[in-house]
Amino acid sequence: MPPNPPAHAPVSPASDAPTQKEDHVTRKIRARYLAPAVLGAAAMALATAGTASGAAAHATHKKSKAVKLTVERPASGTISEAGSSLLYPLWNLWVPGYNAKYPQVTVQTAAGGSGHGISEATAGTIQIGSSDAYLSTSDKQAAKTLENIPLAISAQEIFYHLTGVTAHLKLSGRVLAQIYDGKVTKWNTAAIAKLNPGVSLPSIPIVTLHRSDGSGDTFLFTTYLSDSTKGWASKVGYNTTVTWPSAPGALGETGNSGMLAGCKATPGCIAYVGISYQTQALGDGLVYAQLKNGKGQYIMPSPTTVAAEAAGFAKKTPKTGAQSMIDGKIKNGYPIINYEYAIVSKRQSSSSEAKAVRSLLEWAINPADGNNATYLSQVGFRPLPLRVADNSFGEIKAIK
Amino acid sequence: MTTAQNAAGAAGVPPPAARGPIRTRPGDVLRSVAAALRAGETGAWRWGARVAVLLPFAALVFVVAVLAVKAYPAVRLNGGSFFTHSAWKIGSTYAQTVKTDGIAHPLGSSYGAWPMIAGTLQTSAIAVVIALPISIGCAFALTERLPRFLSRPLGFAIELLAGVPSVVLGLWGVLTFGPALSKTVYPFIATHLPNVPVFSFFKGTVGHGEGLLTGGLVLTLMIVPIITATTADLFRQVPTLPKEGGEALGMTDFEVANKITLRWVRSGIIGATVLGLGRALGETMALVLTVGAIFKVAPNVYSPMTTIAAAIATQLDSALTDGTGFSVASLAEIALVLAVMSVLVNLAARWIVHRTSRLGGPVGRAA
Numbered sequence: 108m109p110p111n112p113p114a115h116a117p118v119s120p121a122s123d124a125p126t127q128k129e130d131h132v133t134r135k136i137r138a139r140y141l142a143p144a145v146l147g148a149a150a151m152a153l154a155t156a157g158t159a160s161g162a163a164a165h166a167t168h169k170k171s172k173a174v175k176l177t178v179e180r181p182a183s184g185t186i187s188e189a190g191s192s193l194l195y196p197l198w199n200l201w202v203p204g205y206n207a208k209y210p211q212v213t214v215q216t217a218a219g220g221s222g223h224g225i226s227e228a229t230a231g232t233i234q235i236g237s238s239d240a241y242l243s244t245s246d247k248q249a250a251k252t253l254e255n256i257p258l259a260i261s262a263q264e265i266f267y268h269l270t271g272v273t274a275h276l277k278l279s280g281r282v283l284a285q286i287y288d289g290k291v292t293k294w295n296t297a298a299i300a301k302l303n304p305g306v307s308l309p310s311i312p313i314v315t316l317h318r319s320d321g322s323g324d325t326f327l328f329t330t331y332l333s334d335s336t337k338g339w340a341s342k343v344g345y346n347t348t349v350t351w352p353s354a355p356g357a358l359g360e361t362g363n364s365g366m367l368a369g370c371k372a373t374p375g376c377i378a379y380v381g382i383s384y385q386t387q388a389l390g391d392g393l394v395y396a397q398l399k400n401g402k403g404q405y406i407m408p409s410p411t412t413v414a415a416e417a418a419g420f421a422k423k424t425p426k427t428g429a430q431s432m433i434d435g436k437i438k439n440g441y442p443i444i445n446y447e448y449a450i451v452s453k454r455q456s457s458s459s460e461a462k463a464v465r466s467l468l469e470w471a472i473n474p475a476d477g478n479n480a481t482y483l484s485q486v487g488f489r490p491l492p493l494r495v496a497d498n499s500f501g502e503i504k505a506i507k
Numbered sequence: 508m509t510t511a512q513n514a515a516g517a518a519g520v521p522p523p524a525a526r527g528p529i530r531t532r533p534g535d536v537l538r539s540v541a542a543a544l545r546a547g548e549t550g551a552w553r554w555g556a557r558v559a560v561l562l563p564f565a566a567l568v569f570v571v572a573v574l575a576v577k578a579y580p581a582v583r584l585n586g587g588s589f590f591t592h593s594a595w596k597i598g599s600t601y602a603q604t605v606k607t608d609g610i611a612h613p614l615g616s617s618y619g620a621w622p623m624i625a626g627t628l629q630t631s632a633i634a635v636v637i638a639l640p641i642s643i644g645c646a647f648a649l650t651e652r653l654p655r656f657l658s659r660p661l662g663f664a665i666e667l668l669a670g671v672p673s674v675v676l677g678l679w680g681v682l683t684f685g686p687a688l689s690k691t692v693y694p695f696i697a698t699h700l701p702n703v704p705v706f707s708f709f710k711g712t713v714g715h716g717e718g719l720l721t722g723g724l725v726l727t728l729m730i731v732p733i734i735t736a737t738t739a740d741l742f743r744q745v746p747t748l749p750k751e752g753g754e755a756l757g758m759t760d761f762e763v764a765n766k767i768t769l770r771w772v773r774s775g776i777i778g779a780t781v782l783g784l785g786r787a788l789g790e791t792m793a794l795v796l797t798v799g800a801i802f803k804v805a806p807n808v809y810s811p812m813t814t815i816a817a818a819i820a821t822q823l824d825s826a827l828t829d830g831t832g833f834s835v836a837s838l839a840e841i842a843l844v845l846a847v848m849s850v851l852v853n854l855a856a857r858w859i860v861h862r863t864s865r866l867g868g869p870v871g872r873a874a
Contacts, residue, residue: 219824226827243600245613249830319800321825344615348825350596350802356712358811359800361821372686373715 174497178470183211184463190217190224190237191323192363193261193381194447197486198237201477205470212463218362222321222347228253228450234464236450239323239381240347241429252453256502257428257446258471259478260417260489262382263327264408264443266393268370269294269309275407277302279399280335280434280442286377287315287332288339289354294375302405309375312356316369316378319359321347323445324366327433328379331443334434335399367391382408383486398443401436408441413489416440421492428498446495447488453505461506468503472496574843580610581836585618589840592619595802595818597825597834604831612833620841622804626719626814627845629805630794631787633723634730639780641727642734647764649735650742662739669732677796680725685716685797693720693809711807719805719812722798726790730783737779741772774860781856788849791816815845 188198195218202214219227221238228236229250241255265278282298285291291298295308318325329345343349351357358376360369363384370376371391380388385395385408397405406412419437424430424446434442449468455461471477478490491499581589584607598616605614645665649658693713700706745768753763769776799811800821813821819838826834 222828223824226824229827229830243828243830244602245600245604245830246828247830248604249832319821321828344599346597346600347828348597348822350594353803356714357801358715358717361800 174500176469176473176496176500178473178476179462179466181209181212181463181466182459184460185213185215186235186460186463186467187233188214188216188235188237189219189227189233190235190450191221191239191447192218193221193239193263193324193383194237194258195363196383197259197447197482197488200482200485201471204476204482205467208470208476209466212467214467218364220318220320220347220362221323221326225347225450226321228452231452231456234451234455234460235468238448238450239445240326241427241431241446241448242450243346250452253450254453254502254505255428255448255450256468256472256499257424257491257495258449258468258499259447259483259491260413260432260444261447262408262413262441262444262487263324263379264382264385264388264395265377265398266367266370266380266388266395267377268374268393269311270374270392271309272306273394274303274306275394276306276396277399277405278396279405280331284332284336284339286313287317287354287357288352289357292355311375313354314356314358314373314376315354316358316360316366316373316376317351318361318366320361323347324363324379324381325349327443327445330431330433331398367393382413383488385487398441400440400442401434402438402440404439406439406441408487410484410487410489412439412441413444413487416442416444417489417492421494424495424498426498426501428495428502446491451503451506453507455506458507465503465506468506469500472499472503571843571846574839574846578836578839578843580612580833581618581840583608584610584612584833585837585840589618589620589837590624590844591621592617593621593803594619595622595822595837597829600829610833611831613829613831616829616833618837618840620815620844622802623813623815623818623841624844625804626798626812627788627816627848629719629812630723630726630798630814631784633720634726634787635780635784637723638727638731638734638783642731642779642783643738643769643776645731645735646738646742647768650739651764651768665732665735668728669736673729673790673793674796676725676728677793680721680793680797681717684725685718685721687716688721688724689713689716689809697809707807709808712809714809714811717797717799717811718809719798720808722794722814725793725797726787729790729793730787733786734776734779734783737782738772738776741775741779742768745771774863777856777860777863781852784852784856785849788852789816789845791820795820815841 195216198214198216202216205214206212221240224233224236224238225240225242225246226236227233229246238255239261242253246253265283267276276299278299279302282291282302285298291313293310293312295310300306300308326345326347329339329343329349332343333340333345343352351359358369358373360366360378363381364387366378366380367384367388370378370380370388370393378393388395395408397407400406400416416432416435416437419435419440420430420432428446428448430446432444432446449471451464451468455464472491473479474490474496478496480490483490490496594617596615596617598613600613602614604611606612649662649665653661697710697713700709702710749767749771750763753767754760758766794814794817798813798817800813800817801811802813802818805812819842822838823835826838829835
């Protein structure tokens with residue numbers, strides 16, 4: 108459930124004095140979380156009075172770990188961000204909102220793919236690299252100061268271009284692997300028709316679209332395929348760049364927008380696109396599929412199903428934030444969701460630059476600011492669970 | 508003797524004739540200072556010229572050396588199969604890195620550059636084969652057949668085409684040219700060619716505009732101005748006497764053009780073609796946009812594929828996500844292959860020019 112909307116509109120010009128603003132935000136957080144938490148703790152203590160003292164101790168131990176999500180006020184600075192095209196539309200919404208409060212920081216955003224974001228952040232040419240994929244083992248070995256900070260929860264959808272088919276086709280990971288492997292080449296093949304009785308599929312060839320740039324979307328899609336079929340896992344595997352098997356007529360596109368443009372121009376195409384492009388895709392006449400999850404159900408992507416899947420992973424997510432949320436065995440959960448990561452180095456070039464970066468990221472994960480429904484609902488994202496937001500806050504504080 | 512006289516003597520200028528008390532005139536001072544400067548200037552000029560001459564060569568050696576050093580780990584591990592295998596696999600960077608022969612790389616990485624090399628050769632071949640007749644005909648028309656009021660603006664227009672940035676041509680190719688061709692010309696060719704095995708490369712699925720033929724045609728547009736301009740200059744240098752003599756002997760216009768004019772400048776045309784071929788081999792941005800990015804040898808002439816330059820441009824970001832640096836080393840290896848290919852093409856062209864300018868020159872032409 109989205110938190111209460113803030114008292115001030117996110118894009119209104121800042122009129123309060125800076126210190127007042129900070130206290131105002133902190134006070135809101137405190138008002139929202141501390142009071143019910145204290146009441147809850149008191150209630151729990153009363154309820155467990157007489158039982159083992161361990162339970163009460165556990166309750167108070169939990170309470171002492173609650174983190175206040177604050178937003179620092181930065182000095183002036185310039186931050187460069189580049190990377191994931193999935194997160195890019197949200198950055199374009201966040202930056203004006205952030206600048207409304209803190210106009211002294213200039214933020215430059217760019218797309219380019221998650222691989223680009225990771226490599227640029229490793230090289231140090233940008234401060235924030237956006238990625239749908241967490242850092243790989245070799246990335247971490249190459250640059251030991253990088254951390255991946257979850258910012259929001261996004262999802263990926265499978266779009267197809269079939270004139271005359273308006274139904275949301277049911278597709279499973281196994282069938283998708285067969286399609287991208289070139290084993291299923293026409294839309295009316297038995298494998299697809301079996302899952303979709305009653306839908307008349309045209310007998311046109313399937314044109315598979317994949318990302319030719321280093322893409323977090325490729326990482327998510329290939330993880331889903333690897334989890335569904337052992338053949339894919341051993342032959343292709345999962346990564347931001349993979350060697351795609353030869354499917355007839357396969358096309359490589361750059362960026363999520365490239366995938367949409369290619370799919371719109373190609374009847375019979377199938378493409379994996381991030382949820383932030385859903386409005387554009389639907390406007391282009393594309394339809395998204397229902398995907399089979401770990402429980403064997405066919406789930407439509409929607410805020411409820413994404414939230415259900417995310418809730419199942421909230422406790423499992425480690426402090427580093429690196430957690431794959433693909434294909435969890437969660438009832439009514441949409442199988443392809445992920446954390447959107449900011450790849451940032453713990454060592455910034457100057458302390459004022461570090462403060463600007465911390466300020467922007469803290470603003471982004473704050474439920475009253477960046478993680479608010481006013482921003483996230485425009486791109487179909489979900490806010491971070493509180494526990495994960497606390498972890499992210501700790502990671503942000505480590506940036507010096 | 509004054510210093511002026513000393514300097515003058517040193518520079519070989521005769522001292523001013525002595526007339527009464529020796530007085531240094533301003534003109535003498537200027538002359539001797541200029542002489543002294545010239546003596547030093549020669550040294551500075553010579554040395555500056557030597558450095559300038561060596562600079563391009565040094566740059567070439569530096570580029571090739573840096574590439575070779577960067578590519579060394581990949582050269583050692585990839586071996587000869589680099590040129591024959593078809594898979595460009597970065598490996599699983601999310602698993603542990605392994606060491607082969609002391610070189611760290613992700614598990615499962617294997618690099619084969621055959622599709623890229625084949626793609627480069629295919630696109631360049633298509634471009635040169637289509638551009639050569641067009642350019643020679645164009646240059647001939649401009650210099651020998653068209654009236655002045657037409658040849659001047661047309662020649663200017665062709666030079667303007669040479670100035671169009673390759674990224675602009677690539678964008679036009681992928682948004683307009685390619686799709687238009689795939690809806691009209693490609694289906695016509697694919698359906699109307701006879702069903703003979705020789706033509707099977709030109710039949711089949713026509714695609715949507717991004718592919719080998721579209722890339723080749725955009726490359727053609729890029730190299731036609733180069734070859735045309737050089738060939739037109741060559742045609743202008745052919746002396747009129749042999750041509751008029753041929754006409755007088757009763758040769759037709761076409762025979763004069765073929766046997767006299769063209770043969771006179773044959774080696775020069777080869778040189779011009781190599782200039783165009785050099786541009787085609789290394790062309791990056793136009794091909795990145797028009798050729799698709801599929802790492803397989805094109806099964807037919809309309810399918811998406813990749814070339815060396817396009818692959819390096821599109822794969823660099825992905826290669827940088829490999830923390831071991833092995834992927835970047837493989838890219839450096841294929842870049843080295845392209846550099847060597849260009850140098851070899853240039854050398855071969857020089858050899859051919861050397862051969863053709865000696866043998867079989869037309870009558871009357873000094874060898």
